[in-house]
Amino acid sequence: MPYALALGLTLLVEVPVYSVALPALGRVSAGRALTAALLVNCLTHPPLWWFLTSGFPSGAPATGTTSAAYPVVLLLSEAAVWLAEALLLRYGLGLRGPLPYALSLTANTASLLLGLLLVP
Numbered sequence: 733m734p735y736a737l738a739l740g741l742t743l744l745v746e747v748p749v750y751s752v753a754l755p756a757l758g759r760v761s762a763g764r765a766l767t768a769a770l771l772v773n774c775l776t777h778p779p780l781w782w783f784l785t786s787g788f789p790s791g792a793p794a795t796g797t798t799s800a801a802y803p804v805v806l807l808l809s810e811a812a813v814w815l816a817e818a819l820l821l822r823y824g825l826g827l828r829g830p831l832p833y834a835l836s837l838t839a840n841t842a843s844l845l846l847g848l849l850l851v852p
Contacts, residue, residue, distance in 0.1 A: 749839040
């Protein structure tokens with residue numbers, strides 16, 4: 733999958749999750765929620781993509797590999813993105829408690845599942 737398509741699908745899934753939930757649950761204005769949704773994805777998606785396509789520890793791309801290690805690498809990478817986005821939401825928007833972690837988990841799980849469904 734080309735990078736632009738992967739980023740577009742990620743934004744298509746995650747931006748609505750953040751844009752709807754943050755104003756409803758986090759008392760964040762709609763404009764700040766949209767900005768935060770775009771910002772967290774633009775900060776985390778490029779490094780994740782780089783790591784999975786060219787930064788795999790063996791030196792070979794992780795994507796497209798039949799290596800048994802790929803699912804583990806993918807899940808650990810997604811976990812890092814989840815935590816990074818949650819922390820960005822927490823400190824960037826001043827959110828407290830489990831909300832930024834739950835929203836990030838929801839948004840990232842949804843986009844990961846869509847990606848897994850679209851890429852065999």
